[in-house]
Amino acid sequence: MTPDALERLTLLRRDLHRYPELSGQERETSARVVGLLSDLGADRILQGLGGYGVAAVFEGSKLGPTVAIRCELDGLPIQEISDVDYVSQNAGNGHLCGHDGHMVMVLGVAEALKRNRPSKGRVVLIFQPAEETGKGAEAFRNSPEFSDIAPDYVFSLHNLPGLNLGSVELCEGPANCASCGMKVTLVGKTSHAAAPQDGVSPAFALSGLIPKLASLSSGDDLDEQFALATITHANLGERTFGVAPGQAELWVTLRTVTDARMHRMMADAEALVRDAAASDGLACQITYDDVFEACVNHPEAVENLQTACKTHGVPCKLVQSPQKFSEDFGQFSKGAKTAMFWLGAGRTHPQLHNPDYDFPDDLIPIGTKIFLSSIQQILGGVRD
Structure with missing residues (x-):
């Protein structure tokens, strides 16, 4: 040149x-x-x-x-x-x-x-x-x-x-690793903060899911078994002291070396979300964005x-x-x-x-x- x-x-x-x-x-x-x-x-x-x-x-x-x-x-x-x-x-x-x-x-x-x-x-x-x-x-x-x-x-x-x-x-x-952004929405029912028992709060499901999803991470070496779950965002209810929350949102990035390992990780993550939601009587929605194949x-x-x-x-x-x-x-x-x-x-x-x-x-x-x-x-x- x-x-x-x-x-x-x-x-x-x-x-x-x-x-x-x-x-x-x-x-x-x-x-x-x-x-x-x-x-x-x-x-x-x-x-x-x-x-x-x-x-x-x-x-x-x-x-x-x-x-x-x-x-x-x-x-x-x-x-x-x-x-x-x-x-x-x-x-x-x-x-x-x-x-x-x-x-x-x-x-x-x-x-x-x-x-x-x-x-x-x-x-x-x-x-x-x-x-x-x-x-x-x-x-x-x-x-x-x-x-x-x-x-x-x-x-x-x-x-x-x-x-x-x-x-x-x-x-x-x-x-390059495969990765995807997993967005979890948990839906219950709001109630007055003085009567939380009359609502269905996603607070405990949300707090429990954060460590459970993070625990899907495995391995330090970038091999076929490597998996990394990174919590990137969480939101619960509204910014108010008078309302017990009725909805929560959790974002997590899943990352693996291979596409096959990603499919297994996604299935494991979805099972955790659905179990947590069912245990607390919540509806849940799972969507994906920023999806990159290996x-x-x-x-x-x-x-x-x-x-x-x-x-x-x-x-x-x-x-x-x-x-x-x-x-x-x-x-x-x-x-x-x-x-x-x-x-x-x-x-x-x-x-x-x-x-x-x-x-x-x-x-x-x-x-x-x-x-x-x-x-x-x-x-x-x-x-x-």
Whole structure:
């Protein structure tokens, strides 16, 4: 990547950083990406996939496999705390996970493809909406247009604070935990606070469920038996001294390494809730949100990324344990060989979703050339 190209992409990244949009609301970001891809000579640009998703197709000269590179469009509902001159201009929203940087690296791939098409097959650049809620990848894949661009391989990355700047970690097999948000509603009957016996209070069921659900956690090692239940929110009745409560709400995040273990954990959690409700004469409702299936890397795709890192002298380590946090990238493994790699943001860099997080611009050329090398290995013809 030339110094001029790096400067251009850096300025673009910082401008995208100024205007983060939340999951499902990425209209302006999507429109801007479409305009940039048009200028970069994409053969086809598909819009509206799974909401505001975009796919840009770059055709090779002969038939061959389809290789996709995926990034994310959305920001977070977090107020940024920063003194940089490109701080978020959208109050309460911030690009505090690095999706601005991920987009720019994929646009860097588009710049290279404008100069050098693949020798065969095609490259599809995916700009996916709503990753943060776990809804975007599934909606993207379920779009009618997706069948026309269905990839054989999909590669992605996520920057990772705590890992040396510019170094790579890869995991063969499970790479990200499955997780889901479980919302429990307990419904009884209110009564005057002077006569609680005439109502049906969910207070005791709620207080008992908190430790019982937390006790579903098992194992410290990130293996097939790992499970973690994290209580994130609880609410009981109204803010008044005159009414004994008639309703309670409890939110808990369930997390496992495998989807099979998640299904068992969900069944165990639901049984605890229903038993607690029945014991106290309560009705209960259980719903789920922010559902992420496990992300599993394919060995062939992992080997491809290892070779790409070696080609460019990027330090790369194969690790045994997945990341605890979740990613909806796993949806793309349904029908394709996929792999996500972790690109170090620095040992002391602010954590993802911290209010002072900012994507390190030094990663732009590194991620771009790893993606380009991955494409080159499968399709040929592509150069940085």
